[in-house]
Amino acid sequence: MSSIERRAAAIAIAVGLVTAGLGAALPQEIAFRYAIDNSPLDVTPKPGETLTDAVQEFRKTGQNPYNGKEDALAEGKKLYATYCQVCHLPDGSGRMGASLIGEKHVYERITNDVGLFEVIFGGASGAMQPFGKRMTQDQILKVMVYLRTLMKG
């Protein structure tokens, strides 16, 4: 490596460090992906939908802030009855849709909150349509709370 190249490399490393330092200082948002092919999933809200504090927190932490919240669980149960149980059945055992119970899943990513959100918001295969077109993202977080109770069986 020539002296000029060495200098250039040093600058590049320095720039890289600065960039990394800046990155750490800025709030990082989760990069969501489609379950079916892992391609980037755009989570821009529907027209007219505002993102709640819970959704904004979820986008940073990847953890559902409604976990353990009784109100959210009750709301999630109602949403499940409206949108989910026709295919997944009231107990989550599945018929037209996949079983949600137990530890083995068609999309393993649903064991974590980000993956579960990705499947519900962006859809997966077949009739698991993108419910981001029907529910707000806040509602999806609430139905996720109820789903966790079903998944435990």
Place this chain on the structure above:
Amino acid sequence: MTARQILLLTAAGLALAVAPALAQTIPQSPAEVAKPGGKIPGNPKVSLVKVADGFNDPVGVAVANDGSGRIFVVERVGRVKVVGADGKVQAEPFLDLTKTNPLGSEVQTGFVEQGLWSIAFHPNFKDNGQVFVHYASLPFNGASIVARYTVDKASPNQITTDQANKSVKVIMNIPQPYYNHYGGRIAFGPDGMLYIGKGDAGWEGDPLDAGQRMEVLWGKMLRIDVNTADDVAYSVPKDNPFARADYPQMMSLFGITEQGFSKIKIGSRPEIWAYGLRNPYMFHFDPKSGDLFIADVGQNHWEEINWQPRSSKGGENYGWKHNQASHCHPTLGPNDKCPIVGVLPVAEYPHQEPYPGAPKLTDGWGCSAQGLGVANYGGMDKAYIVGDWCSGRVWGIAWDKGANKWQMQELMQAPFQFTAGDTDEKGYVLATNCYCFYLEDKGPLANPPGALWRLMPADEVRPGMEVARVKMPN
């Protein structure tokens, strides 16, 4: 060469000549019915390429075969949209049955299986402008109606309300006791006759025994001749299998075997082509061979795909409600024993639970077989393409000459509820997907819009084409 050698050679020649008898056949035992996990000949690599979108609950698609390159997408609400050869969707519907009746829509859409399902173009459409539709009627309390409309040549892309009401001719009006299992597709066969896929008229378990009862039109493939005078709705083709079931004759008791007696079907509706079907929503003729494939939607455990060679004389019994696919109905367990009634399907696939209490499958399952069309490209030879409503799986089903059996292969898993298909003027298979919803159904205009896709060989996909996100099988 000795005489003995000549004899042996002749025998070998005869054996070779006999070999074609092993050609494509209907399975004779459940073991011969193709199941997921096989490989169809040609090793097809295909993609779904978007043709157009923005359709409200698209549940049917057809082409006119008039050289215009137009594709007609059926919207459940009661409209037919026309997609030009350039892929643009015309804003004004080609046909709008929500406007023809001043008292309200002509079409009943209260349940997701109700609506306008299909449009079929007369083989001489280019000259006579005749189109046929099949829908659930609102004025007739959900009865299914087959009706003919005629295009005004001065307005080739739109049958106006006036023209619709001026030209309409009702062909059939079939009462419907329940709101499900209507069937749906109508299509002209290579023989010029109109075929109608008619479901068992509903509920579950076929409480009317419609599949096996010969005096009802439910649970059947029907075949009629629509080339009649305007004051005659339709006629029964003379070569329909039960066309002469009521032919008057003196009762004869002597010299007839029990097998002969068993073939007497007095009282059968002469329109019946095949029976023992549950809900043949989609069926397709192979444009090349004229063979017929029927995707019969199953109940809780199995989906079945039936095949008839072009040479079929009709009269096949596909077994519902005694069997679903090659299995017993009702399905009780993994080793049920029951007679196979009638003709076996060529392929079948399970639901998530192949029998009550079975371990849940994580692969190779579906819930509702929607035939899309017969593919003769991309290495495929007479491969029936079937899309599943629940799992989004796309199957190819074809005869494998080398292995001398039917094969069923998963080509991809798409994020779609497949509803319908047809082949376009170039022979490519088309498919529609909707975001229809059983529960919380707020009507046929409330769901996110669906789209029209074309199944293309992957190596024909060009930059700029929108390809569906799919999961390829392992």
